[in-house]
Amino acid sequence: MTPYAGTAPFTPDTCQSGPADWSAVASASAMSAFCGIFAGFVFAGVVVVIGEKNPPGGDGHASRGLRLLLPCFFGLAAASYLYALASGELVCLRATTEQLFSGAILAADAVVVIAALAWLLPAYERNQHGEVHFFRGLVQFAAQFSMLMLIVSSIGFDNSVLRRQASPWSDDALWASGAALMLAVFLCWWKPLPGPQPPFAPGHWRDEILLNRRVSMCAWTTLLLSGLLAVASGIAVGIPYEHWADMPHWLVYALGEAGLLIPGAVVVAAVRSLPRP
Numbered sequence: 001m002t003p004y005a006g007t008a009p010f011t012p013d014t015c016q017s018g019p020a021d022w023s024a025v026a027s028a029s030a031m032s033a034f035c036g037i038f039a040g041f042v043f044a045g046v047v048v049v050i051g052e053k054n055p056p057g058g059d060g061h062a063s064r065g066l067r068l069l070l071p072c073f074f075g076l077a078a079a080s081y082l083y084a085l086a087s088g089e090l091v092c093l094r095a096t097t098e099q100l101f102s103g104a105i106l107a108a109d110a111v112v113v114i115a116a117l118a119w120l121l122p123a124y125e126r127n128q129h130g131e132v133h134f135f136r137g138l139v140q141f142a143a144q145f146s147m148l149m150l151i152v153s154s155i156g157f158d159n160s161v162l163r164r165q166a167s168p169w170s171d172d173a174l175w176a177s178g179a180a181l182m183l184a185v186f187l188c189w190w191k192p193l194p195g196p197q198p199p200f201a202p203g204h205w206r207d208e209i210l211l212n213r214r215v216s217m218c219a220w221t222t223l224l225l226s227g228l229l230a231v232a233s234g235i236a237v238g239i240p241y242e243h244w245a246d247m248p249h250w251l252v253y254a255l256g257e258a259g260l261l262i263p264g265a266v267v268v269a270a271v272r273s274l275p276r277p
Contacts, residue, residue, distance in 0.1 A: 010241055015092040022156065024086060024095040031099075032083035035106055039076035042113060045069055049120065060208065061123035061275070067219040068116035068273065072109040075226030079105040082233045093161055093244040094236055100157045100259040101233035105226050107146040107153075108263035108270075112222050114139050115270045119215070122275060132275050136189065139274055143185045143267050150263055151178035154256040161252045170253050174260060181264040188271045211275065218266075218273040225262050232258075 015023040049066045082102045089095035118135035121127050154174050158166040193210060 010090075012090040013092040014090060015095065022160065024099040025089050025092065028083045028087035028089070028095065028099065031102070031106075032080050032087060035076050035080035035083060035102075038106075038110075038113075039073055039080060042069055042073045042076060045116075045120075046073060049123075052124070060212075061119050061121075064212065064215040064273075064275075065116045065119035065123060067215055068112050068119065068222070068270075071219050071223035071226065072113050072116070074223065075105045075109040075230070078226065078230040079109075082230060082237075085237055091241045091244050093247065094239065094241070096157060096160050097236045097255065098233045100153060100255065101229040101236070103153055104150065104259050104263040105229050107150050108266035109222065109226060111139065111143050111146050111267050112218065112270045114142050115218070115274055118275055136274055139271060140186070140189045143189075143271055144182055146267055147178055147182045147185065147264060150260050151175060154178075154260045157259060158252055158256045161247055162249065166252070167249075170256065173253075174256060177257060177260055178264075181260070181268065184268050185271050188268055189274070193276060211273070214269075214273040218269040221269040222266050225266050229262060 014025045046066065046069050049062050049069070079102045082098060082105075086095045086098045086102070089098070114135070118132060118139060121131045121135060151174055155166075155171050158170055158174075
């Protein structure tokens with residue numbers, strides 16, 4: 001008796017046919033290499049921060065950048081591994097689900113990495129000409145772009161898994177959720193820190209305690225939610241092929257929303273943790 005006695009014969013599906021207009025399997029190898037290279041750059045940044053001596057007053061800023069870089073290295077390394085697993089898939093819908101979560105890790109961690117670099121500018125006295133202000137604008141742009149890509153990814157996931165039969169309200173719900181997150185990103189970036197802002201002596205970074213808390217919250221949010229997405233992708237890998245033949249619509253919609261809201265929470269936390277010029 002075979003392990004899958006009583007089930008339909010297995011037919012490999014590598015996303016080369018059917019209604020899907022994107023091959024999650026064909027792109028997985030390139031995405032795995034990209035995430036691996038990205039993780040290597042992040043690791044190099046961690047080594048530099050640990051090994052370089054900071055100017056007086058720069059240790060606090062460097063420690064905040066380091067706290068943001070470390071969870072990103074974990075998340076990008078996990079995404080690289082998960083993309084590598086998807087490159088060997090023979091079940092298209094399973095590969096599409098795996099890439100939903102791996103892509104969410106990549107989109108969120110990319111924003112956190114730029115936020116970490118913004119903290120390294122004051123750590124090494126690179127803020128004499130408005131560099132922090134520029135990086136804040138760069139993070140805002142990257143965060144909004146990542147949110148847009150996450151919306152498109154979730155909508156594409158719903159329509160690919162449901163063979164372009166997704167309900168119109170599901171697309172509207174994803175656009176509404178994405179718009180709310182994009183607004184939250186902008187407000188967190190634009191809103192000044194709470195409380196009075198008296199002038200400080202040169203070299204004193206205002207509201208150290210509050211920004212420390214926000215950086216710590218972002219670091220833990222990145223680590224925990226990236227781990228959650230990695231576990232979800234790992235669980236998908238272990239689900240037998242016969243369970244992917246007909247996924248319930250409610251489950252597809254729930255996964256699409258999760259692939260948007262979970263990384264969206266990381267992006268919002270990253271923007272809240274940015275330094276103030």
